[in-house]
Amino acid sequence: MKSSQCDNLTAVTEFVLSGLSDLPEHQIGLFVLFLGIYLTTLVGNGIIISVTALDTKLHTPMYYFLRNFSFVDVCFTSTTVPKMLANLLSTRKMISYQGCITQLFFFLFIGNTESFLLAVMAYDRYVAICHPLHYSTTMTKTVCAVAVVASWVLSSMHSLLYSVMASYLPFYGSNIIHHFFCDVPPLLRLSCSDTSTYERVIFIEGSLVVMTTFLAILSSYIRIISTILKVPSVDGRWKTFSTCSSHLAVVVLFYGTDIFMYFRPSSMYSLDYDRVVSVMYTAVSPMLNPFIYSLRNKEVKGALRNVLTSKCFEFKI
Incomplete structure (x- = not known):
């Protein structure tokens, strides 16, 4: 039994x-690669936050949520990538027990905040498309x-539960986490105790949280698509759909990696696949999100041009 490994x-x-990678030459x-990704993430999301805050035309619920989502993206990637960058330049790739549990808490906290925000953003698009006449009275500032x-509050409660349970897991003997940050699956594999209870909690409570937000998003988009299909012209349907296509792309990217990573039988875990998928949702996705939201959004591109033009004009003066 696993618990017997804790003895002596x-x-x-x-x-x-x-x-x-364990190879020094890598x-x-x-x-260099992940420093570039991290800086691109900071700059890209920083631009989204700045532009949507400075341009009064973008002071709407949709961009209010986008601004918050970009801020969460910055926080999310900052919980793991800076430590990974430091370890890449260090021969002593250590993290304290308390630091590991703290990193786990903030990783889950901020990651789940993203899922709740995606659900809120889906509801915002649902009201805007399906009930446009009631939009201003429904999506108030309050x-x-x-x-x-x-x-934020619901996510903190969710991550606190996981972190407290992880802090009670016994770790004896081997202390090598085969990952670049402290995450739930590698910690469960490293613990010398029976982790079946923890795994059941993850499956039940984690599924409840993920499925609640996912079903909220799915319900919103079923109604959105139903409304769009009633638009008589093809151009009208495409124009309406374009207002939520960026959000839909981010949802697919987020939930695709999340479900693959956490909702598999333990027998299907693979170190190489886990690392690749983890890189996708901790580093690559936060970098891509600003581009997804801005490249197909004329309002954001127009606001960015206006901000840059005004700054250039001020500089010349």
Whole structure:
């Protein structure tokens, strides 16, 4: 039994994060790659936040949620990538036990906030497309603020449960986490105790949280698509759909990686696949989201041009 492995072993006080590659010759190349991804993420989401805040035309619920989502993206990637970059340049790739649990908490906290915000953004698009005459009275500033605060609060409760349970798992002997950050699956594999209870909680409570937000998004888009199909002209249907196509692309990217990573039988876990998928949702997705939202959004591109033009004009003066 797994619990018997805890006998006569020293309790772990710090962990070794093995990272993406054990080969020394790969470290510099990976550092440059992920530093570029991280800086692009900061700049891209920073532009979205700045443009939607500075342009008064974008002071609408849709861009209020987008601004918050971009901020969450910055926070999300910052929970894992800076530590990974530091470890890529270090021969001692350590993280303390307390630091590991803290990183796990904020990773789950901010990651789940994204899922709640995506559900809120889907509802916003549903009201805008299906009930446009009631949009201004439904999506008021108070409603939008409460929705964002609720997303943060509910996510904190969810991540607190997981983190507290993880802190009670015994770790003895081996302290090597075969990952580049502290996540639930590698910690469960490393623990020398029976983790079946934890796995059941993840499956039941985690499924409830993920499925609640996913079903809310799915319900919104079923109604959105039903409304769009009633638009008589093809141009009208495409114009209406374009207002939510970026959000839909981000939803597919987010839930595709999330479901693959966390809702599989433990027998299907693979270190190589886990690392690749983790890179996708911790580093690549936050980098791509600003481009997804801006490249197909004429209002954001127009606002960006206006901001740049005004700044250039001020500079010349």
